[in-house]
Amino acid sequence: MSIPEIIQQPPGTISFSTPAKNTLLIELSGFWEIGGKSPSAKEVQDRIDADSTISRIIFDSGRLLSWDSTLLTFLIRIIDICSTSGISVERDGLPRGVQRLLTLACDNLDKKQVQLNVPAESFLARIGEGTLKIIISSAEMLDFIGEACSALFRLFMAKARFRGSDLALIIWECGVQALPIVSLISALVGIIVAFVGVVQLRIFGAEIYIANVVAIAMAREMGALMTAIIMMGRTGAAYAAQLGTMEVNEEIDAFKTLGISPMEFLVIPRIVALVLMMPLLCVYSDIVGILGGAVISIGMFDLPVNQYYDQTLNALSITHLSIGIIKSAVFAVLIAISGCFYGMHCGRSASAVGDAATSSVVTGIVLIVLADGIFAVITNAFRI
Amino acid sequence: MTQTDTQIMQGDPHIRVNDVTLAYGNYVVMKDISFSIRRGEIFVVMGGSGCGKSTLMKIMLGLMPPVKGDVFYNGVNFWESSQNRRNKILENVGILYQKGALWSSMTLAENVALPLEEHTNLSTAQIREIVSFKLSLVGLTGFEEFYPSELSGGMIKRAALGRAMALDPDILFFDEPSAGLDPVSARVLDDLILELRESLQTTVVVISHDLESIFAIADNSIFLDLETRTMTATGNPRALLSKSRDTNVCSFLTRGKPCS
Missing domain, CATH: 3.30.750.24 (STAS domain)
Known part of the structure; x- marks a missing residue:
């Protein structure tokens, strides 16, 4: 056997x-x-x-x-x-x-x-309930934005209270620590724009205008947009997770019952840090993207360095740069609001923290793209 | 003389909860809860898991509005007061949350110092002295620069108690003080609660279902009954154990044994 x-x-x-x-x-x-x-x-x-x-x-x-x-x-x-x-x-x-x-x-x-044995809800009741949830959630978001505006007003009146050391740490985290990923993505975006553009422009013998394409694309659109998307995934999600974990651990309740406004102490430093850092990161992203485009154009398509440099300077204007910088400041507010809102309204479980981070990123990216579209319409209307 | 002072002299209870109903949406957790807490008393809110003890605490602390009813501190209606007035009332209240709720990004010293920095005009040196004193009261001398993540559960609770006492409050709330603690640490915390009451005459409100702790510290208590969704008993837990004829109260106080 x-x-x-x-x-x-x-x-x-x-x-x-x-x-x-x-x-x-x-x-x-x-x-x-x-x-x-x-x-x-x-x-x-x-x-x-x-x-x-x-x-x-x-x-x-x-x-x-x-x-x-x-x-x-x-x-x-x-x-x-x-x-x-x-x-x-x-x-x-x-x-x-x-x-x-x-x-x-x-x-x-x-x-x-x-x-x-509780009777099952009908399809219509569920639709109604879902709609009500959306309305309630929108009202909560508006309430949150209102509170944030009020706290920002107090900040301008020098009445808002938060620790300078916290603000410095948040600036470090969302500014300096974001440089490597912003560098990588911006360089790649510059390279991709240059590569796609130069192939098309070569058909018309206008390869040198790739310098204009890369410079304007990075300054007006890609620098601000790519930085915003990176920061939403990186910093916005981190805000939601940090504040969500604090909610789970009753740390936010502890602020409230000690008479310390969580809005002033936790949300305002995050909004301020992002509004300060995002325009800088956007300018940095513009520079790295333009350099990435230059490397491809000069290295692979043999465009003369001096000519490329001159074309880039001619193409770039204060208007293009300003549009990118203003956009990035607006995106910064959207990222901070989205991350902090979902963090502060997080449930009381570990999975709720994950849900808060996911919701903040999805909402944030939708808001960023929506805002970018609105900017496109406005700049077009004013022929800027 | 302020309105508050007058009312204290007239002998109003320190805290009074009047006909409060707790609910999440349409789901009523508890209804018709009324009780009074005298100054310097250790008052325990007891009941089974999920009966609404912590929700009641949230309502008493302004974290969640009641569906119905009022909460009075020194005769002042808490929920009808302005936000500023409520914050002022809460400056006299210290809270030890179930998990400690120490701010994880701050050291113990910073945790205890923050309420002092926010609500007083003390100098940094004075605040440092008070912080050391508060941490020594809870047996954490030398741990000033530690972060909460570097401490054990018992130490976190004690540090949180140090923070709760930072502004020398008249009232201390404890949400499940012995939850997650070994018997010795739980006993240490119970002794600390008794000591604080004896030495500072602090009014203590404890949310608990730990019988050993309840019998050790409580002067007075209420029982929230999950089945009837209301408050079914009030009094000293030992007296309730010997006199109460309510089956659920007896069952709770005897860990499910039949009532005598």
Whole structure:
């Protein structure tokens, strides 16, 4: 006999007999364990359906070798089937442990049933509830923005209170520490714009104008937009997670009950830090993007360095740069508001912190793109 | 003489909760809760998990408005007062949250110092002295520069108590003080609560379902019944244990044993 045959356990089986009129005896045998083979309750259902005279079920577990939750779920299913068919189930023939666990589980299932009896909401009710949630959430967002404006006003009046050291730390985190990722993405965006542009311009023999394309694209659009998207994913999500964790740990409640405004102490430094840092990061992104474009144009397409430099300077104007910088300041406010709002309105569980971070990033990016579109319309209307 | 002073002299209770109903949306957690807490009393709000003890505390602390009813501090209606007045009332209240709620980005010294910096005109040196004193009261001398993440659960609770006492409040709230603590640390905290009451005559409100702690410290208590969703008993827990005929109160105070 080979070793696998020795350790193989006999599967769980059932057999039926009718020791008395109207009585079905189910004999349980073998190993009823998770991962092993065991019969389905459907066999019992079929047997009951085949004989309509059955009004009582009894068990014999004399040949049952081992059992776990597999047997219990099988028995609960049988009890369920029998209760709907009006058949009584006698548990005396089952092992004592199984009987006790069945009693416990059935008691709790009854309680669960009570909770489940609450009528299900209709489709329209759910739509209505969803709409109300959106309205309430929008009202909360407006309330939050109003509070933030009021706190910013207090800041300008030198009445808002927060720690300078906190502001310095937040500036460090959202400014200096963001430089590597902003450098990488901006350089790549500059390279991509240059690569795509130069191939098209070459058809018309106007490769040198790629300097204008890269400079204007980075200064007006890509510098501000890419920095904003990076900062939303990086810093906005971090704000939501930080404040969300503070909410979970009751740290925000501690501020409120000590008479310290969480809006002034936590939100305002974050808004101020981002509004200060984002325009700087945007200018930095513009420079790195233009350099990235230059590397490709000069290195791969042999454009003269002096000519490229002159074209870039000619193309760049204060207007283009200003539009990018103003946009980045607006994006900074949107990122900070979005991150802080979801953090401060986070639930009280670990998963709620994740949800807050996700919601803040999704909302933030939508707001950024929306604001960028509005800027495009306004600048076009004023022919800037 | 202020309105508050007059009312104290007239013998108003330190805190009075009048006919309060707690609810989340349409779900009523507890209704018709009324009780009074005398000055210098250790008052325990007891009841099973999920019965609304912490929600009641939130309402008493201005973190959540009641659906119905009023909360009075020294006779002043808390929820009808302006936000500034409420903040002023809360300056006299210290809170020890269930998980400590120490600000994780600050050291222990900074945690205790912040309320002092915000609400007093003390110099940095004076604040430092007070911080050291408060931390020594809770047995954490030498831990000033530690961050909350570097401390054990018991130490966090004690440090949080140090912060709660920073402004020498008249009232201290404790939300499940013994939750998550080993028996010895829980006992240390109970002794500290008794000591504070004896030495400072502080009014203490404790939210708890820890029987050992309740019997050790409580002068007076109320029982919130999850089944009837209202307050079903009030009095000293030992007296309730011997006299109460309410099955749920007996069951709670005897850990589910049948009432005698």
